[in-house]
Amino acid sequence: MSKFVSSLILSFAIVAMTAFVAVGQEVTKSLSLSRDTTVGAQKISRGDYTVKFIDDKDGQIAFLKGSREVAKANYRLVKLTRPAPDTSVIFNVGTDGSYKLTRIELKGESFALELE
Numbered sequence: 001m002s003k004f005v006s007s008l009i010l011s012f013a014i015v016a017m018t019a020f021v022a023v024g025q026e027v028t029k030s031l032s033l034s035r036d037t038t039v040g041a042q043k044i045s046r047g048d049y050t051v052k053f054i055d056d057k058d059g060q061i062a063f064l065k066g067s068r069e070v071a072k073a074n075y076r077l078v079k080l081t082r083p084a085p086d087t088s089v090i091f092n093v094g095t096d097g098s099y100k101l102t103r104i105e106l107k108g109e110s111f112a113l114e115l116e
Contacts, residue, residue: 024056031063031088034089037091037099039063039115040073051104051107051112061104063115073101075113 033046044063053061053075063071090103104113 024054028052031087031089031104032100033089035091035099037101039101042071044071048108052059052083055109055111061115074109074116076116078103078112078114079114080110084112085106 004068021033028043029051031051033044033049035046037044038044044065047065049070050064052064053059056077058076059074061074061075062069063073084105084107086105087107088105089101091099092102093099102115104111104115
């Protein structure tokens, strides 16, 4: 009986670990912004940032300057027809001349992040 219980517990543990691996993982990438911009509702200065997001579902992206979080925004994943050849950012220009970050494509990834 104890062998059966041990086997059952081991089976549940393996299934749980397999399910955990299938869930998206947090990705951290470097990103350089060439101009002052708005991300979500926050204004951030041009410069180098680290971005963190989950790679397989829509969610929230965080922009970090060093270890300090400076902005967050919601994003949705958009499939690309082929992996992005380079990292690129796309801005929209507002009526007041300000820039808003609307899309990020990361080198080698087959998806883009569209920011809200």
